[in-house]
Amino acid sequence: MPKHLGNALKSLKNNLLTLMEYTETTVEMAVEALENKDQAKANEVFNSDDEIDEMEVAIEEECLQILALHQPVAIDLRFIITALKVNNDLERIGDLAVNISERALALSKMDDHESPFNFTIMAAKTKEMLKNAIDSLMSKDTALAKKVCQDDDEVDTINREVYQIIYEGVKTHPERIEFYLQYLSCSRHLERIADYATNIAEDVIYMVEGEIVRHSPDLYKD
Numbered sequence: 001m002p003k004h005l006g007n008a009l010k011s012l013k014n015n016l017l018t019l020m021e022y023t024e025t026t027v028e029m030a031v032e033a034l035e036n037k038d039q040a041k042a043n044e045v046f047n048s049d050d051e052i053d054e055m056e057v058a059i060e061e062e063c064l065q066i067l068a069l070h071q072p073v074a075i076d077l078r079f080i081i082t083a084l085k086v087n088n089d090l091e092r093i094g095d096l097a098v099n100i101s102e103r104a105l106a107l108s109k110m111d112d113h114e115s116p117f118n119f120t121i122m123a124a125k126t127k128e129m130l131k132n133a134i135d136s137l138m139s140k141d142t143a144l145a146k147k148v149c150q151d152d153d154e155v156d157t158i159n160r161e162v163y164q165i166i167y168e169g170v171k172t173h174p175e176r177i178e179f180y181l182q183y184l185s186c187s188r189h190l191e192r193i194a195d196y197a198t199n200i201a202e203d204v205i206y207m208v209e210g211e212i213v214r215h216s217p218d219l220y221k222d
Helices: 003-036 039-070 074-108 120-139 142-172 174-209
Strands: none
Touching: 003 039, 003 074, 003 120, 039 074, 074 120, 074 174, 120 142, 120 174, 142 174
């Protein structure tokens, strides 16, 4: 590998890692804001969104510059393609963290009803998936990436359970519909974060093995 290309790829990897860690922290703060109805923590997430957007644009420009100047091939090319896709997914995850914080802020201003569902398990699994997706990219660990893809079913199942609980809650207490809908939105946002973590994991498999595994049923089997 030419020295200049190697240095450019190293810089890109470091910048992408910074964005991944920052996004992961933002999701953790959003979940804390939801669980504790913490307005200050929610506002921290709001303030982080512009920085994530700026980092996403800078990384995209860096990827395009490497493609134009160095014309990489094989796994180096696949890494840059993966970086472009993961970069976009991370920005969307940041947006979903903001959405969760908005719901947390709204809930903090409502009557203090008990949460209709314990989000601890769903939030923990979603955060674990995101962390494992990031780790799999940094270590080129396709086994860990495949585990992320398999774990997505668990989050989908929890999301369906939340929907049913919310549905029953609205029927029993129609006067609390706004309260229930806030929690339903949170569940949906967590489920979407898990989906983006799965996207990242699928891209890791492509980067390492050169195989596009989207829509591959065998990938989601133990």
